[in-house]
Amino acid sequence: QVQLQESGPGLVKPSQTLSLTCTVSGGSINSGGYYWSWTRQHPGKGLEWIGYIYYSGTTYYNPSLKSRVTISVDTSKNQFSLKVSSVTAADTAVYYCARYVDATSTYYFDYWGQGALVTVSS
Amino acid sequence: QTVVTQEPSFSVSPGGTVTLTCGLRSGSVSTSYHPSWYQQTPGLPPRTLVYNTNIRSSGVPDRFSGSILGNKAALTITGAQADDECDYYCALYVGSGIWVFGGGTKLTVL
Numbered sequence: 593q594v595q596l597q598e599s600g601p602g603l604v605k606p607s608q609t610l611s612l613t614c615t616v617s618g619g620s621i622n623s624g625g626y627y628w629s630w631t632r633q634h635p636g637k638g639l640e641w642i643g644y645i646y647y648s649g650t651t652y653y654n655p656s657l658k659s660r661v662t663i664s665v666d667t668s669k670n671q672f673s674l675k676v677s678s679v680t681a682a683d684t685a686v687y688y689c690a691r692y693v694d695a696t697s698t699y700y701f702d703y704w705g706q707g708a709l710v711t712v713s714s
Numbered sequence: 715q716t717v718v719t720q721e722p723s724f725s726v727s728p729g730g731t732v733t734l735t736c737g738l739r740s741g742s743v744s745t746s747y748h749p750s751w752y753q754q755t756p757g758l759p760p761r762t763l764v765y766n767t768n769i770r771s772s773g774v775p776d777r778f779s780g781s782i783l784g785n786k787a788a789l790t791i792t793g794a795q796a797d798d799e800c801d802y803y804c805a806l807y808v809g810s811g812i813w814v815f816g817g818g819t820k821l822t823v824l
Contacts, residue, residue, distance in 0.1 A: 638803060638815060638816070638817045639752070639754075639803050639805075639818070640815065641805070641812075641813040641814065644811075652810070652811030655812065688759055688760070690760075693765075698765070698766055699748045699750075699765070699766070699807055700750040700762065700765030700766065700805075701750070701752070701760075701762060701805070702765075702771065704760055704761075704762075705759060706758075707759050
């Protein structure tokens, strides 16, 4: 059973960089057929896909966030990370990491982390 | 910018059937969008219900079913139960590696 766990600061100051890490257990991040994704949820709102990364480093980002977002992977630690630069209060959200299945004609998010609340405030 | 539409709220009686839909502000949803559906109880992460239009995720009861109805993806819940009362999100693959979630439907069972 694959498990994902987000970690990182729960409070970030405006204009700084938000950084989160997702640790994967029960499976290798090197496994082919999967991307590793980030999605966020503003308080009381819906889900917003941020982007995902393959173990090789290939990334795809939400166009509306692309200029401020970087997703990276550390296969030696079985982790992947999210950085959002120049944050404002609008980046306050629960951030979820999830595994994305990318197999032959099968595409969806199957395993999700518990989520990490990040508040942007001075 | 692609906008995915869902009913903001829906109500169903216990034991009843409800169909939630997932559309595009411009255009029609087809299987090539690989629609998937996620259930979320407030305070918890999403749970995957259906993917690739109509394939149930492991452990999901067969009273949840996905389909294409007209120009939208649909999630039908038959025999609604009290613990089905939560939020439902659809997601569509819009190409170039990009996914878009709908705004979600808040389902009330009463």
